[in-house]
């Protein structure tokens with residue numbers, strides 16, 4: 001059954017996303033790094049824009065996100081905000097800018113001052129005191145668990161996480177602790193479908209998935225992946241431009257498929 005969404009006409013806020021989770025309705029996240037793409041996303045019913053540090057790869061041509069700086073994130077966030085008055089603006093804190101609570105506060109404050117509405121941090125249990133401090137200071141946080149690309153060298157590459165019992169238990173505990181510390185959202189990347197479901201069921205804040213199966217409260221994809229611009233797309237990528245002809249319809253169809261439970265399919269996801 002099609003869950004046709006009425007057009008978004010009012011600014012998306014964190015309480016609105018929290019309400020969608022409470023009502024069991026899915027929402028949609030896409031990355032953007034510039035004004036034009038942000039405008040297209042704004043006009044096609046997407047609730048959240050992620051100014052992702054994936055821009056290190058998609059825009060800057062690096063083979064990881066590690067070279068991205070806070071100044072890069074500030075520049076791209078300013079471009080995106082001009083084109084996107086409606087979606088919530090989530091911004092990645094880049095590599096090694098949140099190693100201590102004080103560093104995190106300084107870097108996050110710079111992003112919030114220029115218009116970020118929530119910051120995303122990659123990590124594990126060590127993130128919890130940082131989340132608590134940022135939340136206390138009025139900075140909403142999305143905690144990114146699972147495959148955390150800023151840790152690719154430690155992880156040995158871009159690999160599915162949480163396949164062992166202890167890895168899965170740790171991720172669930174970290175997600176619960178993040179919520180208790182004040183996180184407003186969780187993002188799970190490359191996590192087995194059953195584990196992502198367990199986490200989404202056991203926390204009350206929205207859980208966004210990428211390569212985490214169909215049970216999360218929201219899905220995110222990198223805009224280049226839905227436009228067929230990625231040379232070696234990941235398993236979870238889906239080219240919507242090939243089927244739908246224009247960037248606008250590609251974006252809209254991705255959103256509709258997420259809301260209708262048509263994306264992701266099992267072949268976009270991972271098992272334990």
Ligand code: KIV
Nearest residue numbers: 031052053054210220
């Ligand atoms: O940087 C990014 O675009 C991300 C997504 C892949 C979730 O973190």
